[in-house]
Structure formats: C-alpha cells, structure tokens
Amino acid sequence: MANWIWYPGDFEIYHGMCQNFDREERGFFWPAYWHIADCRHHVVFHASCRLEKETAFRVTAKGIGHVLVKWEEKAPSWFPEGQPFYLEKKYTIGEWISCPAKEIGIDVVIGNRTGLPCIYVEGEVIRSGKNWTVTDFAAPEVPVGWNDMYVRAQQDPQIFEYTQELCRPVSTERVNGGVLYDFGRELTADTLIKINGEERPDQVTLCYGESRTEALDTQLCYLKQVLEIPGKKDSVPAGCASGPEREADCGASPFGRWESGQRYHTKLRAFRYIFVPEGENASLVTVEALYKYVDFPKRSSFSCSDGLINRIWEVADTTFRLASGIFFLDGVKRDRWIWSGDAYQSYFINQYLFFDKDICKRTILALRGNDPVTEHINTIVDYSMYWIISLENYYNMSGDLDFIRMVYPRMESLLRYCMEQTDGQGFIYGREGDWIYIDWAELDKEGILCAEQQLLARSYEAVASVRRLLGLDAEEFDVRKEALLKNIRQFFWDEEKGAFIDSYQSGRRNVTRHANIFAVLFGYADEAETESILHKVLLNEEVAAITTPYFKFYELEALAKLGRFEVVMDTLKSYWGGMLERGADTFWEEYKPEQPEEEQYGMYGDKYGKSLCHAWGASPIYLLGRYCMGVRPTGTAYETFAVEPQLELFDSFSCSFPVNEGTVWMDWKDGVLDVYTDKDGGVLKAAGKEYTLERGKHIVVKGR
C-alpha cells in the first residue's frame, strides 16, 4: 500500500485555510480575522532505494512538475577517472518509469499554485510513504507528511472525504405562508434541492435555523440563501461553478441548466430547520440534507441511574461529534473557525469519547501554521499558551514522540515569541493587536492579568517537559517557571481576600474565579491557599458566577480535583440540565439561567448570534469520565492507568472508557462493582482499597 505524501503539516494547513474561510453570515463570507497560514505550493519529494531487480513505478500528482531518476553508470572514456558517473533522466507525471536493478535516487518536483502539492507513487517495489523526504527549497529535507486516509491514486488529498448520509425532514409543517422542514436533529449538511416536476419555481428561499424560532425569522436568521433558478435554456452564470458538485464560492445559485428530478447541492451549513417562505414554490421542490461528518468511533459509553445525567451525556456526545470534523471547531453554525482555546478543551473531551489522535494532530498543526510567528494564535495571547501546553497533554495521552519531535521547533519558537513580551518581573503583557481573552467575563484587565501569568508558567513547564523527552536540556525553562511562580504569588496573592486577584496594577484588587481556578488546576496554590480559594472563591456565591460552559469546564474540574463531586453533579444537572429544559438538543456557547427565553439565542448583539452547538458545551463527558469515573493515565499513553469511580454519586452505572488502544468497563449495581479491562497496567481504587487490574480478568468489589 502506498500513501499520498506532502510537506509535513501542509495537509493540515491547507485544510485549515479552507476551514477558516468557511464562515458565513447573512449572505456574505467572513474569513477569520487573523493571519491564516498557507501551505507550500512548490516542493521536491525524494526517495532512494536499492533495487534487486528491474522495476517500474508511476507518479500521480496534484500539481504540475516532473520526475527525475538518477543512477550510477559505467563512466564513458572522457569522464574524469575515479569519480562516480551518474545518469539522470527526466520523465513526465503519469507515465510508467522503468528502473534498472541498481541503487537509484528519485526526485519528484511538484508545483501547485492554487492548492496542496502532493503525490502518490505506485509500483511493485517503489511506493510513496513515510520513508520519503521532501524539501520546500527553504528548509533542509524533512520526512514527508502523510495519513491513513489517502491511500489510493484516485483520491485527492485536497478534498476531505466525509462520511455522508442522506437525511429527509422528519416533519414538514405549513406555517406563516411557507413550509418549515424539521430534520429532527442538528446536522452539518449540504442542502439538496430537487425540482419535482416540470414546473420551475423562479427562486427558492432557504432560511436556516439551529432553532425553530431562528428558521421562522426570515429577516434575521443567520444563514439564508436565495436560489435563483434559471430556465432550461439559460446558461451558467459567468464566473460561478455549476452543476451537482458544489456551490460556487461566489455565493451564487448552484443551478446551471436545471433538469426535472435532478438534485442540486448547496454548500455545507449547520441547521436543524429549513424554512421556505414561499409556500407555493416549496411545493415544487423536495428539500433534503446530505449530512457530512467524520465517523469517529464510539470508544466510550455511559449510563447511570440518573436519567438527566444520561441525557446530558447523550447531548454532549451529539454536540461534540457535530463540532469535530477535519478539525475541532468552536461551533458548527458560527464561526466554523479553529480556535486554540476551544480546541484545548476538545482534546480533553476527545480522550474520553473518540480517543482519536489524528484529529488532535490535524488541529494542532492547522492552528500553529508556519514559522516565523507573526501574531498570537487567533490573535489571543492565552490561546498561544494553550497551544503550547496541549503538546505535553497530547504526548501524555498518545506517547507519539515522532509527532512531538516534528512539531517541537514550532513549540519553542511560539514560547519565545511570548517571552518577547514579558516585563522585568517576567510577566507577560498584551501588545497592540493582542487580545487578552481568558473568558467572556468581567475580569479587571487593567495592566497585567494574573491568569495569563499562570498560563505562561504552565507553558514553561510544558516546554521543559517536552525538552526532557527529546533529550534536550530544560534548565532555562525550569528556572523561568520558578521565578515566575514566585512573582505571581508576590504580586497577585491577596492575603486579606485569601485569593488571587485579577490585576495588581489597577489597585482594585478584583477577585474573579478564573485565576483561582488555574491555581488549583495547575497546582500553583499550596494547601492553605487552596483551602482558602475553595471557600472564599469557588464556593462563594458573592464571586460572580461563570456564564460560559467554557470556564464551567475548568471550574468543575478544579472542584472535582478538590473532591467536591457533589457540586460537580449539582452543576451538571442545573447548568447543563437547564439548557435541556430550554429545549437544547445540543449544548450552547453560553447559558445564563436568568436570561429571558426571547433573548436566549442572542449573543454579540445579534439576535441569533449564539452558537447552539458549541464544542465547549460537551465537557460533561470529560468530567464524568476523568473525575466521576476516575479513569486516567498514570504513565505515558496509559502504559499505567488508574480507575477510581466515585461510587457514592450513583445508585448504579454502566460505562466503558478508552485506555489508549484498550478499554476499561465498569458496572456498579446493588452495591457491587465489576471492573473489566482488555489492557494491562491498570489499578482500581475503590472502597478504600487498591486492586491491580489484569487483562481479561474481572475484579469484583463489594460495597462503597
């Protein structure tokens, strides 16, 4: 088997650019507002091999170029004696090339101005794969990029191959003079329009909605499309692609010459409802959806005696699957961009749901782009640091040192970019154009912000740890981390408030949950400080509540880490359960329990600005798996792992979670816990005792 190959990281950067160009709002496009890296457009692939017998190979390519084959021949008489004489021959892409039984070198020169230069080499002996190298003419030769998806000459790595499923509306309702189609669940889908008979509607208007309310709001719905349907004889509008394959970038109608009974696609959008206001036209067409998704495996399961928790798990699963495509996205209706802070949480959730390493790698590479760094990832200082930290986490989950080695130079250069904006205390500050985000919350952002410093310390730690993995000296970063932690405590710990304050420079001594949560999560508070944080901040209702599932994630993780599982369970039920009560069938970008229903879909000053299917809403999966069920690696890539279910939280449960390639199953019923795993290395902690888990054996523990 051969693989399509490309410059390492460029497959992800290429699709990352497509992804970040994919946002749409009321008929216009909105490419992300930061520098978006582009793939290399011109590279040379190289392989050497010693052939035992004559053999042939053929190169298929996306791009233009040629093939050079080189081998040593007997030198002609005029050639200087003692020097090797090489024959070099040029061939075209696509032709079968014969090679003699010699040591040969192959170069494939490929340029692709508008896309990803990549090749597929097939032959009995000579095949493209990870043993090939590549150069972009600027940096030294490196091993190629490849993945398991592109293994046939007929494929095109520039086109991501989604699993597809044709979906018909589960209900069709005449309302407000039009027709409302309900697909029964949120989809990320191409819309298929079929003209039923010989009568042609001049136009068909599609109002999309994540909610019924949005779809019926023909003026303000976020995604709306007016399809002009030309007569049979009309030709394709100039400059626009036509036909069944895809809607043109220019947003024009996908209709060329229409044919009765033929289906036309419009581009992928996220929706549950489609409303066609012109009822008479709606009756001339059939509206269907071609759901496109990545079929990630179901590596975990969870059900318990509490129906609400079970429903939360299911909805979190649905939410997370929809928001996980080529990359971990923030939300599916909006922005469809790749955000580092959002992705950082998705890596954790993934570990307890798909355990898919490839989407992590794709997201990490697309987010980072190429050196040199010209601005923070997504323009956000904290998001650069989450990216750095995520590499250590990815290694701990996967043990994938090859990937870490490939990406390490970009990890260090990004950290050094951050270090350029530190002051005399080693504190990182925002420069013009930098966004200091942390959360949609009323933080006191005057001057230097505590939470950013904690992320910087954690970044030093991550780089130091990765350097040690690669056999590199880490002292510089260890020293920096210690000095920074000392200064964080000195400048931001407020004895009187018993908490970390947002800013010492403003003089306001404002306390929010965020920095205090990080102090607990990263282990940057001592025992007394932690105790103080728990009571004076986390359990203190006078400190403003978190309003996003994004930071709820960290807050609940901190509480779980401190053993306050009852608060975790209560919050799952009230906060996530609250969204369900409001009719959510996927979890939202933001949820404010006190917000009136008529405002609940709004955000950013836009009546339907809120994303109703947002990846960071899926954290219950992680919180349940990692803390309530206590499944976690204790060695790299789960070489050793622990299982520590909090039995007191449930009357009964039945669950399974991935432990890398293996799985651990737990059943708790009638006071009996049954744990089974197909992987060695586990330890069960239950009922105050520890048990060694052995592959293929049940451990049964009675009582709590």
Added chain:
Amino acid sequence: MANWIWYPGDFEIYHGMCQNFDREERGFFWPAYWHIADCRHHVVFHASCRLEKETAFRVTAKGIGHVLVKWEEKAPSWFPEGQPFYLEKKYTIGEWISCPAKEIGIDVVIGNRTGLPCIYVEGEVIRSGKNWTVTDFAAPEVPVGWNDMYVRAQQDPQIFEYTQELCRPVSTERVNGGVLYDFGRELTADTLIKINGEERPDQVTLCYGESRTEALDTQLCYLKQVLEIPGKKDSVPAGCASGPEREADCGASPFGRWESGQRYHTKLRAFRYIFVPEGENASLVTVEALYKYVDFPKRSSFSCSDGLINRIWEVADTTFRLASGIFFLDGVKRDRWIWSGDAYQSYFINQYLFFDKDICKRTILALRGNDPVTEHINTIVDYSMYWIISLENYYNMSGDLDFIRMVYPRMESLLRYCMEQTDGQGFIYGREGDWIYIDWAELDKEGILCAEQQLLARSYEAVASVRRLLGLDAEEFDVRKEALLKNIRQFFWDEEKGAFIDSYQSGRRNVTRHANIFAVLFGYADEAETESILHKVLLNEEVAAITTPYFKFYELEALAKLGRFEVVMDTLKSYWGGMLERGADTFWEEYKPEQPEEEQYGMYGDKYGKSLCHAWGASPIYLLGRYCMGVRPTGTAYETFAVEPQLELFDSFSCSFPVNEGTVWMDWKDGVLDVYTDKDGGVLKAAGKEYTLERGKHIVVKGR
C-alpha cells in the same frame, strides 16, 4: 477613475509565481527550483473619508469577504457618557452601499485562497486608489499596491492583459512527410488550431522550433505537443479545462467537443516554426499564432552608416521586446523564469529602449518576494547582490523615491542575510545550497571568489546611498565597504600578474576577465591597476575569452569606460555579427564562434537546450546608447544629463534616446552634428567642447 488595489508587491509576487511555474520541456512542467514567494491570500483594505453629502459605493472583488462601514452616531442613553458611539454595519461584496454625510471608515475584508485578493471600489466620491491602506494581519497597515493597468471593474488583476496580434505563417512547406509552418519571426504566442471542414484528424502533433532544424527534429525538439482530438460526441476529459479559452495545466488536449471552423488555443509558447509531421492531418487544420506581447513604446532609435550595426540594433530590439513581458525574462523558449542577474542587465537595456519604469518595479518585486529571506535570489549569491545594486540604479534612472521607500526594508534584510555569511576578512562565501555563479566560465571557484567580494562592496555602497536618500545614517555600510575593499586588494591583487586573481585560497593564482572587469566598472582599481588590467587582461588574448553575451556586456562596458571604443565596435561586429552570420534573427544565450554548426543550438547537454532569444543578448542597445552615443544621466532621473557621441566611430548616424520623460535626437552627417532635445538640463560634449542643451533648440557642431 478608480484603481484595482491589492497588498503592495503582491500583484507582482502573484504573477511572478505564475511566471516561474511556466517552464515547459518535452511535455512536462518545470517550476523553478528555488523557493517561490506566494502572495498573501487574506487581507483587509481600509479607507477613511469625510463625506460632505450622502453618497454610495460598491465593491467588486476577486475573492470572498464583506464590507464594514463605521461612523459615529448620537449615543443611546445606556451608553457611557463622554465616549464616542460608533455604528458599524456589514454589507456584501457587490451591493451598493449608502453612507451618510459624516466621517466614515470603511474596511473591506477579502480572502482568496487560490489567487490574489484585490478589490475595485466605485462611487461618485468613494473610490479605490493609492490613498487606501491594507493589512495582512501580520504587519502594520501600509499603503496599497496598484498600477495604471487595472482601472475598470470588469478587469481581473489576476489576468495580465497582453496586446494580441493574429499571425499567419509566412510560408508553408511540405517536408519530411509533414508540413512546416514558418511564421517569419520568433513569436511568443498561443497556437490556434482550426479544423477546416467536416473531417476530423484523430490527433495533431506540433513540433515547435526557434530554429528550422529544431522544428524538424520531431524526436528531440524542446517543445512538442500531441493534441488528441475527440469525436463530436465525446465529452471533456475529466480534470482538464476545455474550450476556446486556454489549455489546461495538465497538458492535455484543449479540445472538448470540437466544432468545424472553431479555433482552439494551446498555451503560450515561443517559436518561429511549427512542424506537423502528419502531413495528411496537417491538411485538415489551419495553424495560426496569437502573438501576445506587452506593447512597450519605442523610445529610442538608431541607424548609422554601417548596415551591420543597424541590423544588430534591430535584432537586439526584437530580442529584448520578446523577452520583456510582465517581467524581464531570461529567454522565451526556456527558462521563462525571472533571473536576477539577467534582469539586472535588462534594467540597463530598458533605459535605452523602452524607458519603462513599471516593468522594472514588477521585476524587482517579483524577484525579491517577501521577508524573511530564506535563500539567495534564484539560489545564486551574486544574484542577491545584483538585486540590491539594482535599487540604487533604478532610483538614479527614475527618481522614484516612493518605490525605494516601500522596498528598502527588503533591501536591507537581503544585505544582512548576505552579511551573515561573511568571514573574518569580511569576505562572503557560499553555504550549502548556495550557487556561486558569476558566469558560465572556467573560474577558479576553490574558496572565496574575488568577483563576489566586489559585488558585496558594491552592495554596501548601494545600501549606503539609498539610506542617505531616505535620511538614514549610512556609516555602518560605508565603513564595511572601505574595509572590504582594502582586503580585496590585499588578498586578491596579484602584483606579478598585474591583475585580480579568482581565488587566493586555492594557490593557483588563476586570472580570468571577470573580477578585473568588475574592478574597472565599479571603480575599485586605481589608475595604475586599471592600466595593468587593460593590457594584461582585457586586451590579452591569452586570458580565456568570454563566451556568453552576458559577460560580454560587462567586458565591453569596461572597455568603453576606458575609451577603447574601437574594440567595442569590432566585438559588436564580430561577436553579434557572428550570430547573424549563423542565421540568428534574435540573439542567443551563448555563442562560441568556433563551435560547429551542428552543435550550435545545444547547451546543458541538450541538443536544443540553448535559448535562441535571450535578453542578455540585447546589450548592443545599451552599449551603443550609453557609450557610443554617450547619453547618460548626470543627476537623478536625468534632471541633468550628458550627451557625448563618439563621432569618430561612424561616418554618419541618426538616433534618439530617452532622457526620462524627454528625448534627445542626434544627427551626424557630412561632418556636422545636430543635437536637439525637448528637455532642459543636458550638456553636449563633442569636438572637444561642451555645449548647454536647451529645450526646443538645435545645437549644431561642425567637425570631430
């Protein structure tokens, strides 16, 4: 009038990539083997204006995006007092947008994954042009790029608009069982194939030739195309563009469904001859050429009493026009790449033929690409330095300080990149992957090469001079230049040989013409040294002769500078005249008078590897204009200029040359010189005297 606008330099970089991807050899493509810069694909354009009355504007774009318009409004009651309240509205590309009579800000966000993001804004008041700014999200806002060619909404800056001329063969000859079409002169043209009647040839083979010999060599000709012509019902081959517009990149047939009488284009190629080996098929089609060129003005003229010199001038003019398109190319059949050393000579020739500033700017920007520098221009160390020097030359010719200011950061960064590879003596050396070229000649390239050091000294000089123009301190580079010149003399001047040697490290003390020519041209030899160089090198037949018109250029310029005009004239007649005797109708890449005719089209081990229309062959234009006719600027942009014809070289001549926007005319006949100019500032030196030239007045001088 409005202009299309883009990120400055990106129009040139975009077309530069297209150009450097355009090389073709026997059916395969050959993108240039160096890092090729790509344009930005995602930018924001910005304008502010104070509107006196309500007005509207519309944006046309290449790419996707949207328009943001912002103005101040009366603050609503809930808004904090004292702060300005701005309304910001989003609009689609293509719609007419109304603005109130206020101070407004406009942002246009454009992404174009596969091409050049650019916009055209039309309106009564609001129009795109040089007063707009742009950002690429990485660097601060800068003034936009624009040019005079793209001024209508219907245009597309991604398509270069050539002047076109339909050319029919001047002769059609039955030979070798096929048909040879001779277009009478070399062309850069699309080939047009028309099927005459209802009979369809299955295929048509086109063998292109710059020479008759090449076209008739159906096995080895450099450019060859086999067009498969499908039957009427056949559909377009998958993945290939079809139809009358352009041949697909994949090199396949341009034929979709053919129609009798319809013309089909194949891509632009350079040729004088086309041979169709299948004579019976040739009779079914008509072969024509659509000559595509940039219609540069004829800003100069030259004719004299010597018919051979006149013919050399004409052929040089033809050669140079063919090789000057969007950019100054090396040659038109091969490589069609933009080479810095070749372009450097073209800038000089241009000054005496087109005086076109735009092609200089386009070539300079395309060659340089973007920061950071990752390798030498065209991988050649000397070519980086020619680029640096060319900026000072361009300023001296044009006085275009805006351009110099825009490009200066890239000038300094490229020089600093060179400085990174200097040793303790300040000598520049080649690193792995660097090509130390200088010329196709037997230089002693062991260790550090003298000619490279002279180019580095000249580069310091150019940067220092540009810095002074921009009001920046230049001492660093003055000091470096002086120190380097001292070391060049100490290490490379060989007293015994009375010449600069190639290498002091090899111990071979090899003398070639190259470094000695530079010493004279750059003024780096004192009077005694110069005298020695003249006799011991330049006029010494034992020192290997130059074999390329490329270095003949510099050699003759050095001789002209030393007043040895008779050698210049003799060489023009023997060397360039020698090519004419061999049947050249454009000047060649290389010419070795002793080479047998059957080898004369070969180079690089390829029987037809030599380019027969090569820009650097056109230097007689410069040598005649600059030296024999003595027309030269003495102040920036010809604010002052000198005219100093070498009357003794000619019985008579009649010529005109550009002096920036003006022209100077000279007639020499029967011992009387008549000089006329339409521009003030000139000085005539003739017959041992100086005369002030005044606009609109003839100066008549008698005798030599």
